[in-house]
Amino acid sequence: MTEYNFAYLDEQTKRMIRRAILKGLAIPGYQVPFASREMPMPYGWGTGGVQVSAAVLTPKDTFKVIDQGADDTTNAVSIRTFFQRTAGVATTTATSDATVIQTRHRIPEEPLHEGQILVYQVPIPEPLRFLEPRESETRKMHSLEEYGLMHVKLYEDISRHGHIATSYAYPVKVEGRYVMDPSPIPKFDNPKLGDMAAIQLFGAGREQRIYALPPYTQVVSLDFEDHPFEASKADHPCGMCGATDSYLDELIIDDLGGRMFVCSDSDYCEARQATGHKGKDAA
């Protein structure tokens, strides 16, 4: 692949993205507009994350890509192969060995450490978008810190259902200022967003936004005093490794609708199995 530049993007594009990342880090939770480029993969398939990864990777990095928590989902495989070819980086599935992790919809179970960068693929970066479709309006709302509409929506859920009926892409407030969309991670992952040792970068290609959380940033899931935020997951242990603290995929295993629950984080599950942990469905 000598016909393309290191990590695919041209240098001018990388500089533009890098400047946006720095402003994002300086204003945690604020969505920085950037001139997203057309990538050789479709919008909605991680073009924002790919552009951010391309702007931060060096040849010395070890790169991991997960989709739904797993390294072997097809789009994760596709993105990992892309950077193997265009940046020649080493790749890994081991969370602790990776220096840059690109993810769609999950935060790894294993706590990340300093020196790591977590890059999120973001479909709709605007947490207020489903309450107000107009960008011109939501931008104003952020500037005025006018988040009443969001609280009204969450409270309407409570009065109708007794609970906040948002289970993923659960909105957070960053350092007491910006309301931010954490990307469609399950709300189970929300508590990991705050106070994380790694740098978190969020890229939305189609919507042309980059935002960031520096390490050790205060991130609070929106809630109410009488209805505190609760990180939930399926109330089962992992069928393969027996973990009780991990987020689970639900599988249908027979025609009678039999169910089984398995860690969504494939590296976490495999590492536990390798050290002798066994769930009830393991061989």
Add this chain to the structure above:
Amino acid sequence: MYVAVKGGERAIENAHAWLAEERRGNTDIAELSIAQIREQLSLAVNRVMAEGSLYDPDLAALAIKQARGDLIEAIFLIRAYRTTLPRFGASEPVDTGIMACDRRISATFKDLPGGQVLGPTFDYTHRLLDFKLAADGEVPKAPSRDAETGNVPHVTEFLNREGLIEEAPHDDTPPPDLTREPLEMPADRALRLQALTRADEGFTLGLAYSTQRGYGRNHAFVGELRIGSVPVEMDIPELGFAVEIGEVILTECETVNQFTGSKTEPPQFTRGYGLVFGQTERKAISMALVDRALRWEELGEDNVGAPAQDAEFVLYHADNIQATGFLEHIKLPHYVDFQSELELVRKLRREAGAQQVQEAAE
């Protein structure tokens, strides 16, 4: 026992191999050449160039071949290629007044300097399948005459002389470029036109049609539609003057629209504008109607809430590469978010059920 699904990499490789085989089709049938696509499917090529924002008939033909005739996929290939190209500079604005027209019609004046030229149009063909083409596509040579030389003045210039149509003052402000800067609202007309010229033909057509049916009606006449080639010039700083670097075929549509006047302006005609790469007249006319509808604010018209008047709605949804990517991404795995929804719905149903049982007991 459960075994996790593995082998995504091999599945992808095999899918690609199968795709290549399907693209080629039955190998007993001769393979299509790029030149055949370029010459014989030229309107597909034009659409790919227009919405791909890259004027290169051979590359567009290659993209159509690679995409198995899926034009949006072909446009995507061109866009992804285009974005990697270095930029050496910007051309001078093209002058459509010196266009060598293959086609030039006006719906507003029966005759005018430069004349009406019907050109290679489907307009008056009877849409009867031509079974002769199935057997033998060779055609006799069409009659020809010498090309007209000299300027072909725009119809709107005649109206302008009488002050009957709004002025379109000369403006040398460099236009914004949405391929280099994030789209931002409010968008000025130059930016809107850039977005529309590369917008999806179907989306633009639907919006334009909606204005004709009353959703932001603007009473459009095709003042003029012209198709032909114009020279492209580039200023070379080292030389100190502009040199011609090639020619492009363009379709230009200027509509003349009714305007009953506003608080500040007397009644006069207004303009809608469409300019698109290649012979793409459905798109150019659609573009002109949508452009005009989007101008309600600067003309002091009422916003009647029509989709075609809503610049944010139009510009954020007109790009078929953005739209198709996001639409199709919902087939990617969403196990994780779906699982969290499953848990939530189960919990809410459990509680609703418990409440009903309790109410029944009371």
Add this chain to the structure above:
Amino acid sequence: MQANTLSGGFADPAVGSAHAFRSVMEAMARPGTIQDIEGAAPPAPLSPAMGAVLLTLCDTETPIYLAGDMDCDAARAWLAFHTGAPFVGPAHCMFAVGKWDALAPLAVYPIGTSEYPDRSATLIVECSELAASSATLTGPGIKDQATLSLPEVEAFQANRTLFPLGLDFIFTCGERLAALPRSTEVSRSSSEAIAQVGAS
């Protein structure tokens, strides 16, 4: 002079700027940490770190303000050749380059707008020393607290009050750099005297 202008860029621009950016990003993400940055050899008075930052972030789309003695033929020629960045006054710059005293007053630089707080200047400050001393930093990117030799404290406190608007700072010295985004709270370290650090 001519050779000086044409040389001193990254040997391999794509890889050199990738490494340099990681240093800048780590510095901005972890205020107070001091990062190594190398690969650039600009003419004086630009330090290698300053040169690397500018090569990594600047191009024809980023107006630069050269303050004080940074505004010299050597720096202008080198930046023009390697980045193509236009030179402007402080009110219109995206990046400002200079020693602390020459960059003052801070009130003239763009601090962004309430809808676009990112449209603000980044000041790259050439320092005579860079050490973990004198000012105490807290805020995003900092686990408990950090210390950094800042040229003064009040200006950064005033800048913090503008949040989410405000200026962001990169400090360069030799082949090292640190950064201070607008989100950082700055206070005077009780044990240290800071009057002399960074002055001159």
